[in-house]
Structures are given as C-alpha cells and as structure tokens.
Amino acid sequence: MFIEVRDGVAVIDGVPRVLVTADYPYYRDDPAVWADRLRAVRDELGIEVVTCYLPWRHHQPEPGIAPDFTGATHPARNVAGFLALCRELGLRVIAKPGPFIHAEVTYGGLPDWVCPEADPSIEPLLDAYGRPSRWVDGSGGAGRALPAPLGPAFLARATQWLSSVGKEVLGQDVPVIALQIANEGVYTSGALPLTAYDYGPSGVAFFRDRLRAWYGTLEAYNGAHGTSFGDWAEIEPPRGPGGLLAPADWGRFHADYLAEVYRVWTQAVGSDLPVVVNLNPPTVPELDDWLARVRPELWGDISYGFTNWMGVVSADRDAQARYVIAAKRAPGPNLEENWGFSKLYHPAYIDGATSFHQSLLAMAAGATGFNVYTGVATSGWAPDLDAAHAGPYPDCAPIDARGAATAKAPVVRALADFFARHGAEFLESAGTARDAFGLYLPYAGIAALSGPEGPQCGRPLRAFHERMRGRGLDYAVVDLEHVTAGELAAYRTVTVPGGPFMHRGVQRLLAAYAAAGGRVLVDGPVPALDERLAPCALITPSTPPPDTAESLILYGDADAFLRSHPDRDVHYLVVLVQTGNEGPIGVRTPYGTVEVVAAAGGAAVLRLAGGELGDLVVKGVNAYLSCAVEAGVRLNGERAGASGPGDLIRIAE
Secondary structure, eight states, rough: OOEEEEEEEEETTTTTEEEEEEEEOGGOOGGGGGGHHHHHHHHSSSEEEEEOOEEEEOOSSSSSSOOOOOSSSSSSGGGGHHHHHHTTTTTTEEEESSSSOTOOOGGGOOOGGGGGTTOTOOEEEEEEEESSSOOOOTTOSSSSOOBBTHHHHHHHHHHHHHIIIIISSSSSOOOEEEEESTTTTTTTTTTSTTSOOOOOOHHHHHHHHHHHHHHSSSSHHHHTTTOOOOOGGGGGOOSSSOOOOHHHHHHHHHHHHHHHHHHHHHHTOOOSSOEEHHHHOOOOTTTHHHHHHOGGGGTTTTTTOEOOSSTTTTTTTTHHHHHHHHHHHSSEEEEESSSTTTTTTTTTGHHHHHHHHHHHHHHHHTTTEEEEEEOOOOOOOTTTTOOSSOBBBSSSSBOOOOOOOOOHHHHHHHHHHHHHHHHHHHHHSSSOOOOEEEHHHHHHHHHHHHTSSSSOOOHHHHHHHHHHHHHTTEEEEEEETHHHHHHTTTOOOEEEOOOOOOOHHHHHHHHHHHTTTTTTHHHHHHHHOOOTSSOOOOOOOEEEOSSSSOOOOSSSSSEEOOOOOOSSEEEEEEEEETTTSSSOOOEEEEEEEEEEEEOOOOOEEEEEEETTTEEEEOOEEGGGEEEEEEEEETOOOEEEEOSSBBOOOOOOO
C-alpha cells in the first residue's frame, strides 16, 4: 500500500480515499490480547488503518539508556511486535511518536528527565509573565514545567528520540503508512492564548529572527512601527495591548513558531512518509489566538488535521461553531473523534449517536476522514504511564476491555463500510458553498492581545458562521494572504473583517475580484492603509446580494449539507439532527423533498442517484436522550425504513 496526501486527501495506491481509522493504545493493554483486539478492529469495525501513539516516557523511561522498542525491558514496550501483528492481520498504521502526545498519559508522554525542574540545562517554556508553562495531569497539583521546544538541550533530546523512532521502528517491512507529529499544537497548546508562550530565550530569539526576515532592515522595522531601536536585540515581544503592528507581528510569530517546531521534529524522524498534525479546535475566548497561530499554508508538506474534544455539538452552538471552523480551516482528516469517553468528557458519549453525528458533521464541513478514538477499551497499564485514571480506558469504546463488540460497533462499521464504498465519489463531489469568509490574520493577532478594542478577525467569522447557519447555508473559509484569484472567483461573495490596514496585495486581490463581478462585503471599517501603515485604499465595499438563497432545511431542527458530483447525477446528503428535535426533517434536494426520520442528536448520510435513494445510514436510537424512532427516509413516494425502533443501514454489496 502506497499513500500520499494531496490537498489534505489520503491517496492510497493512486485512489483518493476517505481516511477512516481507529486508535488502539497498545501501551495500555496486555500484549497477550493485542492480536485479538486488532482482529476486532478489522472484523467488527471494518477498519483497515490503526493509529497509535508511541509514548516517549514508556519506551525510554531513563536517560542515557536507548529506547526499548522490542519489549526487552517490558513486554508492553514491544512496538515492533505490535506492528508485526498489524502486518500479519492486513492492517496499516499511522504512528504518532510525539514527542508530546497527551493521551491522558503522565506528563503528556514526556519522560520525567526532560522536565526543566529535573534538569536545569533544559530551558522551560515561559509565558508573558515569565512563568513556566505547566502540564497538569488528571491527578491535580501544580503540574510540571514544560520544556521549550526550540531550547537547545531539549531539542537535542527530542531529536534523538524521534531519530530513534525513524531508524528502529520505521524500518523496512513495517505497515506504517503515515506519521503524526506532536499533539494538538505542540503541547495540546494550539488553542491557548498568544501570551501563554513562548517568551523564553529560544522563543524570543526566534521571534527576532523572524522580524529580520519580515522587515529586512532595522530601519524598515522602525519606520513601520514608529520606533528607534538600534539593535534587533532591543525589541521585546508584546505582552498585552498596544499598537497595531506589534501584536500582529506576535501573531505571525506564533504561526511561524508552530511551523518551525513541526519542521524540525519532522526532519528529526528522517522518514519520507506523509506527515499530518492534529490541531485542537479553538476555544470561544481564544478564537483569534487560534486563527493567528494555525496557518497550514506555512507547513509545506505537513498536512492539516484536527480533533474533537470540545463538547456535544448537537446541543451546544459554541461547540458546533468551533467544530465547523476547525473542519473548514483547511482540508484534512478528523484525527480524533471521541467514540469512547463518557465519564471523562460528557455522558452523551455513552451512546454512539453523539459520535456518529460529529463524525458526519466533520465530513460534511470539509474533513477528509475521521478517527475512532479509541476503537478499543484497554486496561492494565503501568502506574508510571498513567496513575490518574482508572481502567478501562476509555469507558465506552466500540470494542470493550474484554474484546467484545458493543452497541457502538455496528454504527462504526456502517460508517466505515459506507465510506469504503463511496468515499472517492464523496470526495469528488462539491459542496453548495457560494459564499466565503476571508481571514485576514494580522487582525487575529491584534485582537488576541488587545481584546474587543480594535480590529477583529474571530468575532466577524463567528458572526458570519451564525448568519450562514441561521439561513441553512454552507460556506467556505479562505486565507486572504494565500488564496488565489481563481480560487476566490468560485464564490459570489467574500466577507472580510474591517479595520485600519490591510496588505496591499490583499487589497489588489479583492479589488480585482470585485471588478470581475464578485461582491466584497466588509464587516467593519474599510481599510485605508497597507501593512506598513502607508496610505492604500483599493477596496470599495459591495452591497450584499439579494437574499434569495434557499435553505436546505424545510422543516425540523437540523443542519444539512449537500454535495453534488461534477460529472454524474449523484448527490450526497448529510442531515444532522439537533438534540431538541421532535419529528421528521424535511430537506430540499435536486430531486425534491427528502424526509428523514432520525433520533434526536442523531444524523443521517444518504447517497442520491438518478432521482432515487441509494445507500444510506440513519441513526434511529439515542439511548442517552431516551429516544428511539423507526429510522426512515422518504423521497418521491419511495421509502426506506427500519422494521421497528432502531437504526437504518442500507449499503449494497
């Protein structure tokens, strides 16, 4: 099997595939059951690709001793044997060597000996107040200081770890098809405030290096900022509100910083396998911080991916907005969807309807795959790996800690089978988005540090999202500093955040788009300056188009997304039922009204072809909400329905 990633899509042996995966934390289980659990993933869940972290602290608990990948010091460290089992069972693997993994592992999977408090030669990661950033495990307490990723001592040790993985684990005849680097940013920190890091020596040195690259000369920097620095070393990073360009620079630094950490860690592995990352979605207060930091356009060959862990999207508008924005930021897979944790996160996850809804929302909003995290419940790990959580881990996975399939297993299997059969066609089909939001990310850096005063990016984006959702319409998100004229021309409108300045090149792009018939809608003041605060006013705002676009939802409380194939009379409809809905959902389609009956908080995915119903999966039961309906779909007199209260699964052989 040969895999590459093209524009966020996994292309396996030359064929685009929806990347459906399940995580199995082998290090938390008895090696004696590895083979049985892997068979269950393959046979019960219908999944061919397994993901697994490789915890650094598990494989190399002591400094100066080579990592154990063969089980010489403990059977559960035999990742070589685990991969051999995967190969024998016909499973492929996405390996995730960190070096930081979270995964509810002590110190996020870092070994104790890289903690700055254990080794003074290791530079700590510092916040704006000079305090060490700390990782707090589930057991509570003040937590342990985290090492600065670019600090020389830690970087050398992390490089050695990643290089060992590359040489000793990813050798010949292993079924690893891709790698994931880091976790949710660097230290599950992708959504933290811009003031949370990195104000340590290595971070500030990198910041000044980037200023030199961006401005070229100190004279140019001083001219733009209105300062009189005599040396780059005199420039300090901003620690709060103040000015326009300084916070914009700090936001840009965060984007380059994340890209640099990804680059050096990927380079350390020394592998030519495709590399993905898994950004955690933004929080509501830190939406601008996330937008400023997360710029996949800067990552080169490293591909975007994201995770869940934000709440029940069928019941929480904030969670739904964060989820959709993460899925739309760039094409890539959902690399961790919660399918197993109800006690640790929310009791709604006790039933598969919640995860089913969210997996389909990710796909409808732009994701190119989804991960079942975790596919298997585990027990019996060593206390030094995780002393804060009791088994099983997780508490309600599709395969339980005894290896038996739970009620979630058929739901996962149905999704896996649906996308195995139709995934390539689904990815080829285009959504109905006719309107786009244009991110202008210097404003995100300013808003992150200055708060509600001054230009914004996240707030206009969230308002745009709510307007579009309220009208039942899909939309796109583009980065104005990287989108091409041809890409922008696909949309009838582009809404941009307003403010005092905007890059001259971006203003030219928008002016040309408007001249060609597009409509530029500015949320706020029209920019009159360029990025160096020189006069530049090239944008003339358009009037909004008549509100004639029709919502897909005709009745019922749900969201709907429609994708149409460019060459065939084929359409894919995803219906996402809200927690409070009662009764059927009516959806507008090219063939007329489709009526869907599904559980509250559930969802449906349908293939429509030639005016008829094709394959479909509809969730009719949500035990958490005590809801059980006879799942069904009706189109032009044709009805497909369950024989009683329950799910409806129809996938042709």
